[in-house]
Amino acid sequence: MLAGEHGDAAAFAMRLIVAFAESVDAPALLDVSGAHIDGCLYHGQVNLDFVERMVAGGGRVRVPTTLNVGAIDLIHPELIRLSNPEQAPARRLMRAHEELGCIPSFTCAPYQTTFRPAFGQQIAWGESNAIVFANSVIGARTNRYGDFIDLCCALTGRAPAWGLHLDEPRRGQVLFRLTGFPASLAATDSLYVGVGLLVGSAAADRVPVIEGLPPPASEDQLKALGAAAASSGSVALFHAVGITPEAPTLSDAFGGAAPAAVVEIRPADVTDALARLSTVADGTPLTAVCLGTPHFSRAEWERLLPLLPDPGTRRPRVPIYVNTDRATLARLEADERLDTIRERGILVVTDTCTYLTPILERLDGVVMTNSGKWAHYAPGNLGVQVAFGELHDCVASAFEGRIVRVTR
Amino acid sequence: MSRRPVRCYAAGAAEGPALVLAEPLSFWGGIDAATGRVIDRSHPDLGACVSGTILVMPGGRGSSSSSSVLAETLRRGTGPAGIVLATPDPILTVGALVAESLYGIQCPIVVGGIEGIRSGPRLWIEGGWLTTVQPAE
Numbered sequence: 280m281l282a283g284e285h286g287d288a289a290a291f292a293m294r295l296i297v298a299f300a301e302s303v304d305a306p307a308l309l310d311v312s313g314a315h316i317d318g319c320l321y322h323g324q325v326n327l328d329f330v331e332r333m334v335a336g337g338g339r340v341r342v343p344t345t346l347n348v349g350a351i352d353l354i355h356p357e358l359i360r361l362s363n364p365e366q367a368p369a370r371r372l373m374r375a376h377e378e379l380g381c382i383p384s385f386t387c388a389p390y391q392t393t394f395r396p397a398f399g400q401q402i403a404w405g406e407s408n409a410i411v412f413a414n415s416v417i418g419a420r421t422n423r424y425g426d427f428i429d430l431c432c433a434l435t436g437r438a439p440a441w442g443l444h445l446d447e448p449r450r451g452q453v454l455f456r457l458t459g460f461p462a463s464l465a466a467t468d469s470l471y472v473g474v475g476l477l478v479g480s481a482a483a484d485r486v487p488v489i490e491g492l493p494p495p496a497s498e499d500q501l502k503a504l505g506a507a508a509a510s511s512g513s514v515a516l517f518h519a520v521g522i523t524p525e526a527p528t529l530s531d532a533f534g535g536a537a538p539a540a541v542v543e544i545r546p547a548d549v550t551d552a553l554a555r556l557s558t559v560a561d562g563t564p565l566t567a568v569c570l571g572t573p574h575f576s577r578a579e580w581e582r583l584l585p586l587l588p589d590p591g592t593r594r595p596r597v598p599i600y601v602n603t604d605r606a607t608l609a610r611l612e613a614d615e616r617l618d619t620i621r622e623r624g625i626l627v628v629t630d631t632c633t634y635l636t637p638i639l640e641r642l643d644g645v646v647m648t649n650s651g652k653w654a655h656y657a658p659g660n661l662g663v664q665v666a667f668g669e670l671h672d673c674v675a676s677a678f679e680g681r682i683v684r685v686t687r
Numbered sequence: 688m689s690r691r692p693v694r695c696y697a698a699g700a701a702e703g704p705a706l707v708l709a710e711p712l713s714f715w716g717g718i719d720a721a722t723g724r725v726i727d728r729s730h731p732d733l734g735a736c737v738s739g740t741i742l743v744m745p746g747g748r749g750s751s752s753s754s755s756v757l758a759e760t761l762r763r764g765t766g767p768a769g770i771v772l773a774t775p776d777p778i779l780t781v782g783a784l785v786a787e788s789l790y791g792i793q794c795p796i797v798v799g800g801i802e803g804i805r806s807g808p809r810l811w812i813e814g815g816w817l818t819t820v821q822p823a824e
Binding site for chain 2: 291294295298299301302303304317322323324325326328329332405423424425426427428
């Protein structure tokens with residue numbers, strides 16, 4: 280492939296993979312059977328030049344390849360507050376990836392819709408929440424790929440044989456033990472976000488094992504945990520004892536070895552970690568509510584809709600934005616749920632995410648979210664103030680127009 | 688003039704004043720591609736400018752988007768002339784190789800011992816050697 284018998288693009292991609300492999304001391308390459316590309320978000324001219332070079336060189340992905348979000352909602356372009364000249368390169372970047380044969384999924388949660396890898400499957404994935412979900416919740420195998428190299432893996436079907444592709448580096452290294460929680464600990468969304476934040480900031484580059492989590496109410500809670508851990512830190516794989524597939528027992532999680540370190544997580548730690556996400560006090564007026572980071576699954580929609588009053592009765596006082604993916608949108612439409620959703624004042628966003636690109640009407644106010652990831656990144660990316668809360672708190676607050684907490 | 692052997696991860700020859708960072712730096716969120724300045728508020732070298740320097744640091748850090756940011760600084764001419772690391776960094780290596788392939792701009796990345804190097808004196812990277820052209824006084 281290096282010699283160019285598969286075309287210029289494949290040869291270029293293979294050169295980069297070999298250089299990457301040398302940098303990580305990988306002795307060989309291995310086959311991957313899926314890829315997820317985090318290259319559709321426009322950072323600068325170099326991103327577009329790179330993909331155009333691959334298109335011009337006859338590049339074609341060799342494995343099923345999904346795409347992460349771009350900067351434009353191609354289905355609802357009216358939501359994007361960028362001028363046409365500003366949108367042009369961002370749009371072209373998304374389209375150019377399609378010309379390479381990538382599936383236009385434009386979602387950070389492909390694992391819940393378009394392409395869900397199997398346990399043990401070797402894949403090359405980009406985007407931090409997708410990586411941690413694939414490794415941890417499914418037991419598929421990928422390193423943290425991104426920027427250029429994820430696309431190179433897709434164009435060649437190969438990846439360096441190192442790190443989380445192999446058995447040994449997947450074993451747990453540091454134990455996070457939930458201590459002092461009530462025996463009947465409720466599986467609230469907040470608990471998973473809080474634990475994720477704590478694990479991410481303390482794990483550094485070690486594989487964390489979490490002991491004492493209650494069984495999650497849904498895989499969306501593990502999605503939220505992973506997204507938070509990959510925001511506050513760079514976690515690519517976690518094990519939750521008795522929950523995730525490579526950790527039926529504590530001993531399995533550590534491969535029979537002893538933890539290199541033990542960190543206790545107490546109720547007050549979780550409360551503090553969540554409190555630090557909010558930059559304003561309860562009662563503060565809101566300008567918007569943002570849900571769906573990572574992209575809202577069908578199950579999350581089914582939780583949201585019963586929380587909303589009937590249309591024609593009350594409308595939310597501030598916009599409720601929900602990021603979701605095309606496949607879920609299509610299913611909602613097929614089930615004739617979409618009109619109901621819009622009638623209740625929900626703004627549906629696809630292909631992108633409200634913390635990445637100018638969508639919100641106002642960036643000078645306070646936004647409430649149920650996402651640890653949104654709360655972590657939005658103040659830096661957008662300049663907004665942020666409040667974190669449970670899904671039902673976010674909905675109640677949107678109708679009140681200020682931050683309220685509902686006792687349930 | 689003193690020289691030390693280094694291992695080359697991205698090819699090229701370069702010369703420039705040494706800029707030694709006390710801690711690893713993530714180019715993404717850490718460097719403004721328009722100016723080449725360090726913008727990471729938590730980094731001890733906040734405000735330093737990497738443009739045209741031989742950037743010396745213990746390693747890379749953080750987001751894989753650092754590949755894009757390094758390549759973008761090289762495209763704009765705000766990037767370092769070369770990079771010396773104590774440990775290899777695949778993210779920066781890929782960024783340098785992309786800039787070379789797309790724009791013909793080389794930014795050699797070498798790995799070797801960095802102890803004793805200080806900011807200011809000119810460094811020269813070529814052929815597996817890192818040479819201090821103008822030794823410290």
